[in-house]
Amino acid sequence: MTYSPLPIAFFARPTLEVARDLLGHLLVYHHPAGDTLAGQIVEAEAYTQNDPAFHPWKSVDRETGLIKPEGRTAAFFDEPGRAYIYNVYYSNWLLNVVTEPEGYAGAVLIRAIEPLEGLDRMRMHRVAARRDRDLTNGPGKLTQAFGLDGSHHGLPLTAPPLYLAAPPEPLTVPIATSSRIGLTRGIDRPWRFFIQGNAYVSPGTPSDQRKR
DNA sequence: TATATGATTGCCT
């Protein structure tokens, strides 16, 4: 199966639009071993420059709205369509897509996908997964299943080997929203989008529903 | 150099 990558223009738009539109789209990776891994995005979250939960938040000029070219992460937020891969809690890598026109900052975190192709390799990478639905139902799990880590940071997601592609057929199922998962700041923003009822959506609880 | 902390996962009760 071959897929065609989305153009940069798809990502050079408001982050919330990109996050919502990305549902149903495909994440494709031509693995160095020769096989192809692919899955349909079923859950994503938006992170914008006007957002305390956004990593380079402090690098955004509050008056102009433009990102200042300083700091380590800021460098990767000036070109839409690239991968921002971040490490949290030990060895968990999270995959983001950089959004917004050049000069502005934003990113979409890909939180869960439904595997379509390359299941055997995903099972090899994810020895802890008891069932197939545990292969990719979380942001750290899907990077593990695909074999992605910090070495893929900064890659363009608009060309092989790693890219996003349009779905074979348009999405007809309803898209639901909630607050984002696992945050300590910006928990009030309903910027998580997911496909209601899909078995591969991550099991986490939205931040604003958590007891403290 | 030293320490705090997080966009998580998986195993335990």
Place this chain on the structure above:
DNA sequence: GGCAATCATATAG
């Protein structure tokens, strides 16, 4: 649902 794991990065001293 509780909680430990023990990584990369930012920021402080």
